[in-house]
Amino acid sequence: MQPRLRLENLEKVYEIKSLFKPSAEIRALRGVSLELFPGETLAIVGESGCGKSTLAKLLMKIESISSGRAQVDGKDLSSLSQKELPQFVQMIFQDPYSSLNPRKRIGVSIAEPLVIQGQLTKEAIQKRVTEVATSVGLRPEILERYPHMLSGGQRQRVGIARALITAPRVMICDEPVSALDVSVQSQVINLLLDLQKETNMSYLFISHDLGVVRFIAHRVAVMYLGRIVELGTKEQIFTSARHPYTQLLLKSSPYLHETADFEDVPTGELPSPLKPPSGCAFRTRCPFANELCAEKAPDLRSYKGVHVACHHAEKIS
Amino acid sequence: MLLEVRNLSIDFKTSRGQIQALRDVSFQLSQGESLGFVGESGSGKSVTSLAIFDLLASNAVLRSGEILFQGRDILKMSEAEKQKIRGKDIAMIFQDPMTSLNPSFTVEYQIGEVLTEHLGLEKHQVRERTLELLSLVGIPDPQARLKTYPHELSGGMSQRVMIAMAIACNPKVLIADEPTTALDVTIQKQILSLLGKLRRELKMSLILVSHDLGVIAQNTDRIMVMYAGEVVETGESKGVIQGPMHPYTEGLLKCLPALHVHEPAGFRLPTISGIVPNLAERPQGCQLAPRCQYRQKNCEQVAVPTTELPSQKRQVRCFYPLQASKEIST
Numbered sequence: 001m002q003p004r005l006r007l008e009n010l011e012k013v014y015e016i017k018s019l020f021k022p023s024a025e026i027r028a029l030r031g032v033s034l035e036l037f038p039g040e041t042l043a044i045v046g047e048s049g050c051g052k053s054t055l056a057k058l059l060m061k062i063e064s065i066s067s068g069r070a071q072v073d074g075k076d077l078s079s080l081s082q083k084e085l086p087q088f089v090q091m092i093f094q095d096p097y098s099s100l101n102p103r104k105r106i107g108v109s110i111a112e113p114l115v116i117q118g119q120l121t122k123e124a125i126q127k128r129v130t131e132v133a134t135s136v137g138l139r140p141e142i143l144e145r146y147p148h149m150l151s152g153g154q155r156q157r158v159g160i161a162r163a164l165i166t167a168p169r170v171m172i173c174d175e176p177v178s179a180l181d182v183s184v185q186s187q188v189i190n191l192l193l194d195l196q197k198e199t200n201m202s203y204l205f206i207s208h209d210l211g212v213v214r215f216i217a218h219r220v221a222v223m224y225l226g227r228i229v230e231l232g233t234k235e236q237i238f239t240s241a242r243h244p245y246t247q248l249l250l251k252s253s254p255y256l257h258e259t260a261d262f263e264d265v266p267t268g269e270l271p272s273p274l275k276p277p278s279g280c281a282f283r284t285r286c287p288f289a290n291e292l293c294a295e296k297a298p299d300l301r302s303y304k305g306v307h308v309a310c311h312h313a314e315k316i317s
Numbered sequence: 318m319l320l321e322v323r324n325l326s327i328d329f330k331t332s333r334g335q336i337q338a339l340r341d342v343s344f345q346l347s348q349g350e351s352l353g354f355v356g357e358s359g360s361g362k363s364v365t366s367l368a369i370f371d372l373l374a375s376n377a378v379l380r381s382g383e384i385l386f387q388g389r390d391i392l393k394m395s396e397a398e399k400q401k402i403r404g405k406d407i408a409m410i411f412q413d414p415m416t417s418l419n420p421s422f423t424v425e426y427q428i429g430e431v432l433t434e435h436l437g438l439e440k441h442q443v444r445e446r447t448l449e450l451l452s453l454v455g456i457p458d459p460q461a462r463l464k465t466y467p468h469e470l471s472g473g474m475s476q477r478v479m480i481a482m483a484i485a486c487n488p489k490v491l492i493a494d495e496p497t498t499a500l501d502v503t504i505q506k507q508i509l510s511l512l513g514k515l516r517r518e519l520k521m522s523l524i525l526v527s528h529d530l531g532v533i534a535q536n537t538d539r540i541m542v543m544y545a546g547e548v549v550e551t552g553e554s555k556g557v558i559q560g561p562m563h564p565y566t567e568g569l570l571k572c573l574p575a576l577h578v579h580e581p582a583g584f585r586l587p588t589i590s591g592i593v594p595n596l597a598e599r600p601q602g603c604q605l606a607p608r609c610q611y612r613q614k615n616c617e618q619v620a621v622p623t624t625e626l627p628s629q630k631r632q633v634r635c636f637y638p639l640q641a642s643k644e645i646s647t
Contacts (some may be wrong), residue, residue, distance in 0.1 A: 047501035151592050152358075179358035181528070181593075186572040186586035193585065208502065211531070211575030215586070238578075252506040254531030256558055256575065262510040267455075269471055269504065285380075 002074060004162065004202040005036035005059075005089075005170050008066035010055050010156075012226075014276070026273045027055040027062050030226040032068070032299070036170060039196060041203040043217035043234075045249065049270055050223040054208045056172045059204070073169045075182060086113045090163035092302040094175035096155035100147040107133075107143030110162045117166070128165060134189060136161045153184035160191065167199075174206045210253045214238055222246045225273060225281040227297075232306035242316055244286045280311070288312045318505040319522055320369070320490055321537055325424035327368060330355075335378070338364050339546045342382070346490065351516060351523040353537035353554065355530060355569075359593055362526050366492045369524075370409050378535045384492075387425075389530040400515030405435040408483035414475035417468040424451075424478055425463040429486040450481040450609055450624070455511055473504035478510065487519055494526040509536050516614050530573065534558050542566045545604040548623070552631035562631055562638040565589075602633070611637055 010031040029051045036042050044052045057063040061071060063080065070077040072088040080088060084140060090113075093099040100109055107129055112127045130140055136157045147155060156176065171193070177185040181210035189212065195201055207213050213220060213234075222230040222245065230243040233259040241247050248266055268285040271277055279297050292311050300309040310316070322456060327339040339361045344351050354362035367373050370385055372393060386392040386407065392398060411417045418429060428450060429443045438446060440569055444463075451459035456479040476496060483491055493512065497505035516523050527533050533540055533554065540557045542550040542565065550563040561567040568589040570576070577586060591608040594600055600607055604614040616636055623634045 027420040045505065056584035071490065153592070181573045182530075182569055183357065183589035184592075186588045189574060190588065210502075211578075223328075234463045248503055252502040254505075254509075254529060254535050256531050256534050256570070256573065258535070260506075260509070260535035262506075262513055265507055265510040266503065267507070269616055270501075311556060316353075 001037055002038050003035040004073060006071045007034050008069040009033055009068060010058065011066045012058060012063065017305055024274050028226050032228055034228065034231065036202050036204060038202055039200040041205050041217045043061045043205045043207060043213040043220045044223060045207060045213055045220060046223035047270060049273055051226040052223055053174060055056045056091060056174050059089050059172055061085055073258055075204060083087055083117055086168060088168055089172060090166060090168035091168045091172040091174060092159050092163050092176045095179050096159040097147060100155060100158060102147050106145055106158050110158060113162065113166045116144060132161045152180055153205065154190050156180060168202060172204045177212060178209060216239055221316050224261040227277055227281065228300055228308060229282065229309045230306060236306045242303060242306055242313045243310050244316060245282045319348045319387060320384040323383045325368060326380040327364060328378040328380055330378060331444040333597050336520065338547060338596065339597065342543050344548065344551060346522050346524065348522055349520050351525060351537045353533035353540045354524065354526040355533050355540055356542060356543035357528065357593065360543040362395050362543050363494055365588050366494050366524060366526050369405060370407060370492060380412065405486040407490045408488035409492040410479045410483050412497050413499050414479045418475055418480055423464050423466055428482050430483060431482050435486045450485055454481045473507060474498050476500065476508055484515055484519060486586060488520045488521060490524065490632055492524045501606060526547050530570065545636060546596065547604055549634045553606065556629065562633045564611050565605050567639060604608050613637065
């Protein structure tokens with residue numbers, strides 16, 4: 001099966017220029033490779049600064065790729081024009097309020113991607129807008145309203161409708177439910193699941209909420225300081241994580257029915273991306289770190305069916 | 318009782334008229350106890366915590382109620398009296414540590430300010446106590462941190478500085494309003510563990526406000542669930558999570574995706590249908606009635622009083638509380 005999305009050794013380097021200091025580099029993405037298949041949800045998890053949002057920006061062509069290749073449906077991302085892009089990749093944002101123009105009626109906002117493409121007649125666009133709005137559970141009269149008149153859940157439905165209208169091959173969901181209350185969150189998650197079932201949509205699902213990820217994802221990629229450190233099926237990641245960082249994440253998440261183990265709280269914070277540690281970026285917080293980790297960055301390798309970037313994966317269970 | 322809130326009702330004056338933000342909120346907090354406020358946006362959990370600290374916006378109107386701190390009503394105190402309690406006996410930390418710290422002053426100055434203001438410490442004592450506080454909240458190399466400015470600190474470190482300021486005068490009550498929401502999970506765990514440790518060591522009571530039921534479940538003795546400005550259920554954390562008696566608490570728990578991870582493919586998450594009522598146009602009877610699957614005729618017409626269930630140590634604002642034995646399946 002041809003993947004909807006294929007990333008090969010994707011790199012992003014930001015240059016920090018300053019009048020007063022020597023310029024520096026931030027390597028926001030380092031050798032990121034992954035594939036996303038039709039009808040699949042691949043979750044990207046990791047803490048702030050791990051590169052998950054940079055990845056989304058590169059795929060939306062908001063930022064340029066420094067090196068490496070990205071293909072959507074077999075086509076090179078760089079060969080797609082800004083006008084063509086929405087037919088291939090679209091994005092749902094975290095905060096539906098700030099991503100909608102407060103001066104435009106909802107219907108106009110949803111129609112905008114099609115208007116920009118300029119291939120359909122006004123009537124055809126109108127029809128498509130109503131169709132998409134219904135499919136995300138928005139009543140037609142809402143199309144006449146302005147963003148401030150809508151609830152948070154409705155706004156996120158508008159965000160989804162707008163992304164959906166160009167029938168993209170890949171949908172990037174950047175924390176799509178984090179800003180929503182729990183009762184609304186479950187409605188939006190159900191909607192995403194329904195849409196996937198109907199249209200065989202592929203989701204790149206960026207989230208920090210492991211509860212949501214464990215429910216919605218098929219596969220999970222864990223990122224740390226610009227690299228994928230572990231990639232596997234949901235079951236592999238949640239029940240037999242091999243990378244010490246994945247284990248730390250799982251252990252840190254608050255669960256309802258478990259008493260927290262506050263005796264064994266790992267110390268340390270994310271190192272500065274300007275001065276990442278030599279070798280393995282996680283070694284400064286890792287209980288298994290030794291000299292090898294300081295010398296050589298571990299490659300993402302296959303071990304018992306998962307992809308893991310750790311020298312000590314064999315020792316960790 | 319260290320802190321007792323009785324029948325607190327607060328309105329906000331807005332351009333669309335007076336909105337009832339809090340209605341008849343009552344709860345108690347004893348010494349050393351941790352109490353969690355849970356609810357969705359607009360439920361009144363932050364308004365309640367701000368009211369205790371007397372930090373409400375100027376358009377807030379007190380309609381009724383008392384806030385008794387060690388038997389004295391905070392609402393009846395003069396500004397000078399309140400000033401003595403605020404920051405000393407009752408301290409507060411907020412969601413976003415980055416915006417709560419003053420960017421133009423050093424860590425030492427900001428912590429020192431609390432110490433001189435409330436405890437009247439001398440200069441050399443201030444330095445000593447500041448260092449002590451910084452190491453108490455787990456900031457590595459406190460000496461080096463004295464002269465740093467907030468922008469040089471990470472989110473987790475800023476929150477530690479905020480906590481150091483809050484506990485500087487050994488407060489009796491610490492109110493933490495979404496203290497870890499802006500932080501990454503690994504740092505969240507560090508901060509929550511720190512709060513737990515300080516609570517035990519300083520015998521401090523904690524009010525933890527959060528939208529995250531997991532955070533509340535793991536870090537509090539008792540839970541108070543709020544909906545549309547009212548307290549709908551109060552009880553021991555474990556009991557409430559395992560056997561919610563108010564339909565809203567039950568709905569909230571059932572919605573959590575984490576509880577359904579073992580369901581087969583194609584499973585749809587349970588939802589609470591409808592939306593939170595507009596506080597300017599409240600339903601007549603139970604506030605949840607329009608969304609409640611168990612509603613009866615009288616729920617829609619009569620305001621619901623709070624029922625006390627002493628055997629279960631539970632208070633529920635519902636005519637038809639769910640059976641306590643009914644467990645939410647994991």
